[in-house]
Amino acid sequence: MTSEPALVERWRSLLSSYNEVAGHLERALQETHGLTMGEFETLDRLITVTCEKRRMQELAADMYLSQSALSRTVARLEKGGLVRRSLCEDDRRGIFVSVTEEGLQRHADARATHRAILAEHLGTSAPAG
Amino acid sequence: MTSEPALVERWRSLLSSYNEVAGHLERALQETHGLTMGEFETLDRLITVTCEKRRMQELAADMYLSQSALSRTVARLEKGGLVRRSLCEDDRRGIFVSVTEEGLQRHADARATHRAILAEHLGTSAPAG
DNA sequence: AGAAGATACATGCGCACGCATTAAATGTCG
DNA sequence: CGACATTTAATGCGTGCGCATGTATCTTCT
Numbered sequence: 001m002t003s004e005p006a007l008v009e010r011w012r013s014l015l016s017s018y019n020e021v022a023g024h025l026e027r028a029l030q031e032t033h034g035l036t037m038g039e040f041e042t043l044d045r046l047i048t049v050t051c052e053k054r055r056m057q058e059l060a061a062d063m064y065l066s067q068s069a070l071s072r073t074v075a076r077l078e079k080g081g082l083v084r085r086s087l088c089e090d091d092r093r094g095i096f097v098s099v100t101e102e103g104l105q106r107h108a109d110a111r112a113t114h115r116a117i118l119a120e121h122l123g124t125s126a127p128a129g
Numbered sequence: 130m131t132s133e134p135a136l137v138e139r140w141r142s143l144l145s146s147y148n149e150v151a152g153h154l155e156r157a158l159q160e161t162h163g164l165t166m167g168e169f170e171t172l173d174r175l176i177t178v179t180c181e182k183r184r185m186q187e188l189a190a191d192m193y194l195s196q197s198a199l200s201r202t203v204a205r206l207e208k209g210g211l212v213r214r215s216l217c218e219d220d221r222r223g224i225f226v227s228v229t230e231e232g233l234q235r236h237a238d239a240r241a242t243h244r245a246i247l248a249e250h251l252g253t254s255a256p257a258g
Numbered sequence: 259a260g261a262a263g264a265t266a267c268a269t270g271c272g273c274a275c276g277c278a279t280t281a282a283a284t285g286t287c288g
Numbered sequence: 289c290g291a292c293a294t295t296t297a298a299t300g301c302g303t304g305c306g307c308a309t310g311t312a313t314c315t316t317c318t
Contacts, residue, residue, distance in 0.1 A: 091265095196276095
């Protein structure tokens with residue numbers, strides 16, 4: 001049973017941790033690799049999973065992005081050649097998303113930055129609780 | 130010494146906790162009280178502190194918002210009559226911000242919603258770590 | 259088969275954000 | 289005092305987001 005003041009405390013802590021890390025992450029990924037945090041996370045989720053193609057919907061379920069945000073994020077990634085969209089034959093409303101070679105490469109590069117930022121800005125702060 | 134995979138794990142957990150809570154909070158505060166999360170947090174910080182007036186700069190230091198975002202947030206709050214801006218006589222570059230009666234009231238109302246959302250969406254999830 | 263409703267993704271719109279710049283006030287040093 | 293750097297807050301601009309809606313496709317029920 002968490003008391004209310006403690007709850008607010010926990011929220012503030014979460015808020016500042018998140019913003020600290022997200023801020024640096026966003027800047028670093030953008031500057032060094034031309035990627036939004038959302039773009040990186042999307043790539044990351046596309047790659048971490050075994051199957052080659054994933055439907056928008058599955059992707060959305062894994063993520064914090066809204067459906068519309070995901071749609072646009074994938075559109076940007078495709079425009080940048082990092083991802084490919086293809087029709088789903090079984091259900092022609094569906095869209096499959098797959099990572100291109102360039103996408104794999106860019107993600108691999110960006111991952112280093114990602115880890116570094118996490119180590120620097122998440123590693124030092126105490127895990128809440 | 131946190132291992133790298135664990136770090137990423139921790140980040141993803143932070144990311145989803147944050148977005149879960151922030152999403153619901155934003156919606157609830159907007160719908161019920163016409164307040165942005167940033168606006169509420171700003172009011173909250175203005176009120177939690179002992180002194181009556183606070184300078185933008187001090188406020189900014191407490192918060193995750195950028196200087197420009199804070200400036201606009203305060204402008205919105207003022208436009209809504211929840212906050213008042215006044216010149217700082219000692220240093221006329223500075224701006225003091227103080228909460229109006231209406232601001233106090235609105236904050237008091239919103240606080241209930243805030244706590245409720247936290248209890249619902251932060252209370253159940255295990256504190257990371 | 260045909261109509262009504264559900265589902266999947268795309269898009270119009272408005273909003274809050276961050277970065278870079280600007281305007282006003284202060285501090286510094288000759 | 290007067291020129292120049294510094295600091296504080298406001299603002300122009302571009303970007304990504306969520307909500308609501310649009311369009312195409314699938315499902316269900318008769």
